Amino acid sequence: MTLFGTRIPMMTSLIFWLLVWEIVGQLELMFLIPPVTSIIAAGIDLVQTGSWQSASMITLRSFVYGMALSIVVGVPLGVLMGRVKVIDNICGLWVNMFVSAPLSALVPILMILFGLGETTVFVTVFLFAVWIIVLDARAGVMQVPTSLVEMGRSYGASRWTIFTKIILLSALPEILAGIRIGLIRGVKGVVIGQILVSVIGYGELFELYSRNFDMERFWALTMLLFVVAMLLSAGVEHFEKRIEYYAGAR
Amino acid sequence: MQMTVSPAKLDNGIGASKEAPATFIESVRTFADQRRSFWIVISLAILFAAWEMAGRIPISFAFPTFFETVAAFAEMVADGSMHRAYFLTLQPLLLGVVLSAVIGIALGVAMGLSDKAEWLLAPVFIVLQAAPMAALVPLVTFVYGIGLTAKTLAVIMLALPVIVLNSYKAVRHVNPSLVDMCRSFQGTRLQQIFKIIIPDASPVLFAGLRLGIAAGFIGVMLAELLITPTGIGDLITYHRSVANYAHMYAAVASIIAVSTLTLAGLQYVETHWLRPEKRRK
Amino acid sequence: MANPALARSSAGVTAVTSNDPVVQVCDVCKNYRDVEALRGINLEFERGKLTTLLGPSGCGKTTLLKIIAGLVPATSGEIRVNGRAVTGPGPERAFVFQDFALMPWATVLRNVAFGLELKGVVSAERNRIARRYIEQVGLAGFEEKYPHELSGGMRQRVGIARAFAVNADVLLLDEPFSAVDEQNRRKFQEDLLRLVEQEKKTFIFVTHSIEEAVYVSDRIVLLSPRPGRISQVIDPMIDRSASPDDIRRDAGYLDVVEEIWQGLRQYAE
Numbered sequence: 001m002t003l004f005g006t007r008i009p010m011m012t013s014l015i016f017w018l019l020v021w022e023i024v025g026q027l028e029l030m031f032l033i034p035p036v037t038s039i040i041a042a043g044i045d046l047v048q049t050g051s052w053q054s055a056s057m058i059t060l061r062s063f064v065y066g067m068a069l070s071i072v073v074g075v076p077l078g079v080l081m082g083r084v085k086v087i088d089n090i091c092g093l094w095v096n097m098f099v100s101a102p103l104s105a106l107v108p109i110l111m112i113l114f115g116l117g118e119t120t121v122f123v124t125v126f127l128f129a130v131w132i133i134v135l136d137a138r139a140g141v142m143q144v145p146t147s148l149v150e151m152g153r154s155y156g157a158s159r160w161t162i163f164t165k166i167i168l169l170s171a172l173p174e175i176l177a178g179i180r181i182g183l184i185r186g187v188k189g190v191v192i193g194q195i196l197v198s199v200i201g202y203g204e205l206f207e208l209y210s211r212n213f214d215m216e217r218f219w220a221l222t223m224l225l226f227v228v229a230m231l232l233s234a235g236v237e238h239f240e241k242r243i244e245y246y247a248g249a250r
Numbered sequence: 251m252q253m254t255v256s257p258a259k260l261d262n263g264i265g266a267s268k269e270a271p272a273t274f275i276e277s278v279r280t281f282a283d284q285r286r287s288f289w290i291v292i293s294l295a296i297l298f299a300a301w302e303m304a305g306r307i308p309i310s311f312a313f314p315t316f317f318e319t320v321a322a323f324a325e326m327v328a329d330g331s332m333h334r335a336y337f338l339t340l341q342p343l344l345l346g347v348v349l350s351a352v353i354g355i356a357l358g359v360a361m362g363l364s365d366k367a368e369w370l371l372a373p374v375f376i377v378l379q380a381a382p383m384a385a386l387v388p389l390v391t392f393v394y395g396i397g398l399t400a401k402t403l404a405v406i407m408l409a410l411p412v413i414v415l416n417s418y419k420a421v422r423h424v425n426p427s428l429v430d431m432c433r434s435f436q437g438t439r440l441q442q443i444f445k446i447i448i449p450d451a452s453p454v455l456f457a458g459l460r461l462g463i464a465a466g467f468i469g470v471m472l473a474e475l476l477i478t479p480t481g482i483g484d485l486i487t488y489h490r491s492v493a494n495y496a497h498m499y500a501a502v503a504s505i506i507a508v509s510t511l512t513l514a515g516l517q518y519v520e521t522h523w524l525r526p527e528k529r530r531k
Numbered sequence: 532m533a534n535p536a537l538a539r540s541s542a543g544v545t546a547v548t549s550n551d552p553v554v555q556v557c558d559v560c561k562n563y564r565d566v567e568a569l570r571g572i573n574l575e576f577e578r579g580k581l582t583t584l585l586g587p588s589g590c591g592k593t594t595l596l597k598i599i600a601g602l603v604p605a606t607s608g609e610i611r612v613n614g615r616a617v618t619g620p621g622p623e624r625a626f627v628f629q630d631f632a633l634m635p636w637a638t639v640l641r642n643v644a645f646g647l648e649l650k651g652v653v654s655a656e657r658n659r660i661a662r663r664y665i666e667q668v669g670l671a672g673f674e675e676k677y678p679h680e681l682s683g684g685m686r687q688r689v690g691i692a693r694a695f696a697v698n699a700d701v702l703l704l705d706e707p708f709s710a711v712d713e714q715n716r717r718k719f720q721e722d723l724l725r726l727v728e729q730e731k732k733t734f735i736f737v738t739h740s741i742e743e744a745v746y747v748s749d750r751i752v753l754l755s756p757r758p759g760r761i762s763q764v765i766d767p768m769i770d771r772s773a774s775p776d777d778i779r780r781d782a783g784y785l786d787v788v789e790e791i792w793q794g795l796r797q798y799a800e
Contacts, residue, residue, distance in 0.1 A: 014373045032392060089289040090296060100460075100513055101506045102467035104384075108475065108486050109502055112312040112495070184380050191382035192468075196475060202385075210388045218389070226381040233380050430602050431632035434620045435646040435697060445649070449636050 034215050043220035058201040062118050063190045066125025074130040078137025099131035107196045121193035128189025129182035136178025140171030180236040187229045314496035323500035339481030342398055343470045346405025347463050354410050358417020379411040387472050396478040408469035409462040416458020420451035456520050460513055467509040553578040553733045559608035561594055567758035568594050581727050581734040583748040587798040591759025592737045593705055600626045600703050625694035627704040631686045633678040639689050640674040646697035664692040684715035701733045720747050721775050745787045756798055763794055
């Protein structure tokens with residue numbers, strides 16, 4: 001938006017909303033909404049506690065393992081689906097189904113299969129993230145221009161060289177886009193998994209704070225999560241931009 | 251997001267093969283090429299067979315076979331508990347999705363049309379869409395208890411951001427040449443919005459709606475598992491607590507199937523009725 | 532240099548006047564932030580004639596056309612239509628788009644009638660008018676088809692019919708045939724000449740094809756790039772009574788093409 005001839009960056013409106021929040025909080029209209037300043041104070045307090053640090057470690061561990069597995073499984077599966085018609089025909093239905101299915105309903109099953117612990121959360125993260133990674137890798141491989149592959153063949157490249165040097169590299173922008181969306185979904189998965197399991201990590205803390213009506217800490221934890229999710233997505237986006245130059249020129 | 255079911259292609263297969271294929275494998279191959287339903291049946295069969303076998307081994311005491319699950323499903327349909335559960339689950343879902351659609355499309359279109367609305371709202375919804383909104387679901391109970399309102403709000407919290415952002419992107423990506431065309435024939439701003447911008451944005455608006463509904467299903471299940479044990483969430487929780495695992499699996503599989511069929515149905519409506527230019531692709 | 536085809540060829544940025552101007556471009560300049568797209572354009576377009584704006588890419592010819600259409604504001608200077616200064620689009624001008632700008636969700640009939648629909652003409656009346664122009668551009672029988680069912684050439688015929696349907700005095704055509712294949716392009720050019728003859732309207736035509744410009748134009752305005760200025764105005768004086776194939780072989784026609792190429796080759800690469 002431009003005001004008085006100068007361009008105001010879009011994200012500045014967040015400052016405006018935080019101000020509104022602060023005023024609402026100071027007026028004590030709702031106990032649900034404490035002032036931002038006291039949330040920040042609680043947040044600074046929170047990160048120094050041992051319970052937060054160990055909860056973060058647990059959360060981070062299930063997130064990292066879940067993401068690693070979904071990338072290791074998702075990218076090859078997507079590439080296979082993009083290259084081999086039979087696999088695409090057989091798996092396509094399920095991948096398309098799970099990518100938009102209400103996976104939160106699946107968590108209770110995971111809880112009885114894997115117990116009320118980190119494994120369940122780790123599997124939840126995997127299930128939330130993997131499908132979109134598969135679909136994007138598949139899309140990336142499928143839209144490699146035929147002229148590029150024909151160019152490789154006309155210069156005598158072997159099938160393997162074409163696959164590694166042309167198809168995979170050409171699909172990289174889509175693969176990375178899938179991983180970025182997968183990361184955002186993975187954060188949602190770790191949170192949903194933990195609040196449903198509710199005895200480990202942030203799920204335990206959320207449960208504790210909301211039972212004690214400790215709104216400052218509840219919001220502090222939520223905001224920390226929001227900030228981490230935004231930073232993660234911004235980080236991958238930045239990395240994506242660095243390879244975008246060739247995504248546009250394909 | 252592409253659903254694999256493509257009913258338009260089903261018709262092509264009937265009686266299309268003219269020359270007789272030489273071998274059995276070839277005839278299967280031509281048949282498979284012509285009918286998508288062939289692959290749907292195959293992939294369903296493979297998964298269900300794997301499920302059945304995993305249940306027979308069994309890989310876990312809490313892993314019923316496929317047929318046990320189907321039997322449990324039939325039992326719950328027969329005794330009416332399935333109907334009652336869906337009646338309770340679909341209410342907040344429908345209410346929440348309709349409210350999110352109305353509010354979300356209005357806000358998104360406004361953000362697409364006005365720079366001021368964009369500045370004010372876009373960052374908020376960008377944050378809300380990237381953030382794990384599920385963390386806020388427990389808060390809803392503090393204000394609205396555990397009734398229909400709380401469940402509806404949970405649906406809105408998850409569905410609204412994605413609908414808003416898609417509507418906003420849809421309007422921003424309207425073909426500028428069509429807008430110029432409307433201006434060159436002296437169309438008013440209102441004509442421009444209703445005759446050009448909204449029709450041209452409607453495929454993306456509709457895609458956003460589908461994503462919103464998918465998020466709404468996640469929201470309603472979260473609400474039913476976390477805060478108000480009613481509906482399908484209650485079926486899941488109850489049968490889990492009494493170790494009726496086949497029934498529990500049947501409830502979970504049914505909600506996933508319902509959401510998939512809903513989304514596939516919407517996609518069918520979209521490509522076959524809303525956009526004439528896509529009908530024959 | 533005695534070239535009988537070049538009855539009048541004026542160089543430089545001098546104003547070109549004619550006895551009955553329908554559109555006047557007065558000292559128009561256009562800047563996009565730091566980039567100067569057009570500088571000091573003075574032009575007059577004669578009623579009932581077809582004038583072509585020709586130049587290499589980046590010379591601002593489409594920008595100039597959109598300024599005349601009122602779609603893009605000029606940084607300075609003004610546009611007069613029938614003597615009155617205009618600031619936005621008006622009923623006396625109709626635009627034909629390079630990418631056709633057809634609504635994919637609407638039938639050919641509704642697309643052609645769209646200009647009238649926006650003006651609030653009742654549907655029976657506007658469909659009657661639209662059908663007449665659909666027939667005139669040779670698309671009779673395609674009224675209920677959708678744009679995606681038509682070829683590129685047919686789509687542009689829809690665009691032209693739509694512009695005719697609003698009965699504007701001035702038709703502005705922005706590289707209308709650039710997305711059409713060569714065979715259809717030639718057919719189109721011939722049809723365009725027939726329409727100019729029949730409709731007695733003023734045509735302002737943008738193209739980057741020298742042959743096309745010489746073949747269809749009464750007058751060619753050559754623009755030079757960065758910033759866009761008028762470098763030359765040429766009246767080809769082609770005898771249009773000859774058959775299209777004879778015109779394309781005519782020495783006068785070929786001389787004008789050569790003349791323009793010599794003027795433009797300095798801008799190539």
